[in-house]
Amino acid sequence: MTLKFGVPNKGRLNERAVELLTKAGLDLGEDFGRKLYIKARNQDVEVLFLRAQDIPEFIAAGAIDMGITGQDQVAEAGSDLVNRLELKFGYCHMAVAVPEASGITDASQIEDGARIATSYPNITKRYFDSIGKHVNVIVVTGAAEVMPYLGIADYIVDLVSTGSTLKMNRMVEAGNIIESQACVFTSEAALAKYGNEIDEIAESIASVITAESKKYLMANVPRDKIEDAERIIPGLEGPTILEIAGNPGYAAIHAVIDTKDAFHTISELKRIGAKGILTTGIERLVN
Known part of the structure; x- marks a missing residue:
């Protein structure tokens, strides 16, 4: 049986994920960038290029056996996965952000009924429930920072790395929800089936990360x-x-x-x- 490994197909995690796999010894050939899936030449491993947000659900469903994605994506999916290896890239955190002019310095000051724009509705709802706030979550697919300016939302929940995008849009952080980085995730079911193979791949990737420093x-x-x-x-x-x-x-x-x-x-x-x-x-x- 071929082990299936999910990798982000684009975005901030794609390039580094592919680099780690190839340095770890998975030969993906020369045209992997043009295919949705490819069989490694030297191992019984199939690499599938998927949306980062789909990888947690695919692992949980058993469609793939392991994958690289952000901790934020796993938290949003609510999947019960095994974090096999932290990859030390893709660092960011998920924050509540408010317009500078609002005067709000902490998420606890946000009023009930406020409109929150986000691409992470599950995390957002859980967070505001945890601080006893009843808000209206507005799901957007990108550019959440512009939603308060357009009058679509009052505040946002989004990933922050450097904070420059918030600053450009005259917004400030009012709460840190979770920290995130890219990791290798798998499931208990996959470990029961492919434990040795999963460990071998994870340890090979870890050896690359260690060597780079x-x-x-x-x-x-x-x-x-x-x-x-x-x-x-x-x-x-x-x-x-x-x-x-x-x-x-x-x-x-x-x-x-x-x-x-x-x-x-x-x-x-x-x-x-x-x-x-x-x-x-x-x-x-x-x-």
């Missing part, structure tokens, strides 16, 4: 400075120390370091007399 460092260090080098670059479980043919005064040290530490690490190694310092990217890192 690391560098592989190599340097030739004077032998009498090896202890200093070990302090500077402890590595994952200590650096690897190798002999250098024909150069007994130096040893080669290899280690994995955090990318954010690369500048300082290289400077410290130069200070103790290291030569031939090289850093390179890592494609995958499995701990």
Whole structure:
């Protein structure tokens, strides 16, 4: 049986999701961007390009076995899914936003009967119910920020990343409903059927994400400075120390370091007399 993997077909999650899958080892070929579904060349996995908002319901219904989508979409669908892996992209939060001129600073100040425009009616209703407010939810498919200006709604509930769109439309946040990022989701039923395969894919993707924040460092260090080098670059479980043919005064040290530490690490190694310092990217890192 072929495992079915849903991926957003467009929008803010599509490009990065495809990048992670291909780096993790799923060969989607050269023309995947023009197909709605494609069989991975090297695994018994079929990748389907779907609307991000449909992926939670398709997983819950058993139409697909796993998929990448935002936590906001799963919350809106109300599906009981398993969050197998957080992907560390697509960060945003869902907020209640009001016109600057309203003077409202907190969602609790919103009056009963207010009109709320949103693409997330289920989350919106649950939120206002939870704070004891009875509002009229107006479902829109996009550009919620313009609805108060058009007189269609009084306030909105929408995803916010940088806040620049709200600012452009003279709106401010009055409440944070949920935080969201892209994740790999599956179901208990799919795990019972494809547990090993799902784990393998999730762990492969995780190894790509881990590797992206690391560098592989190599340097030739004077032998009498090896202890200093070990302090500077402890590595994952200590650096690897190798002999250098024909150069007994130096040893080669290899280690994995955090990318954010690369500048300082290289400077410290130069200070103790290291030569031939090289850093390179890592494609995958499995701990």
